[in-house]
Amino acid sequence: xxxxxxxxxxxxxxxxxxxxxxxxxxxxxxxxxxxxxxxxxxxxxxxxxxxxxxxxxxxxxxxxxxxxxxxxxxxxxxxxxxxxxxxxxxxxxxxxxxxxxxxxxxxxxxxxxxxxxxxxxxxxxxxxx
Ligand SMILES: [Cu+2]
Numbered sequence: 575x576x577x578x579x580x581x582x583x584x585x586x587x588x589x590x591x592x593x594x595x596x597x598x599x600x601x602x603x604x605x606x607x608x609x610x611x612x613x614x615x616x617x618x619x620x621x622x623x624x625x626x627x628x629x630x631x632x633x634x635x636x637x638x639x640x641x642x643x644x645x646x647x648x649x650x651x652x653x654x655x656x657x658x659x660x661x662x663x664x665x666x667x668x669x670x671x672x673x674x675x676x677x678x679x680x681x682x683x684x685x686x687x688x689x690x691x692x693x694x695x696x697x698x699x700x701x702x703x
Pocket of ligand 1: 647648653
């Protein structure tokens with residue numbers, strides 16, 4: 575019985591490792607290169623961790639920017655449009671925060687980068703499970 579329990583645990587752990595691959599997307603915002611990583615793949619209802627790294631045209635990591643993520647779902651039958659925002663906190667070379675999806679389905683995500691008085695942004699969408 576104990577052997578079966580251990581075997582099941584190992585199976586679950588190895589499955590978890592396979593599924594744990596982050597969602598990653600690379601985008602351009604103005605002349606900046608933006609890499610967005612989310613810790614849930616696919617994204618899920620509730621909290622999802624988000625990491626954003628920003629590089630300038632020369633490939634140097636940008637650490638003096640303000641990064642904000644706006645996420646929204648357009649209105650649908652029985653549901654008004656929903657709009658949320660999260661200001662990311664910088665941790666060394668990465669801007670980090672959490673998105674809280676209140677509903678499954680398609681969400682629009684805009685990453686806004688404020689630097690030197692100028693804002694650039696990039697958009698993508700995720701299908702929340
Ligand atoms: Cu909805």
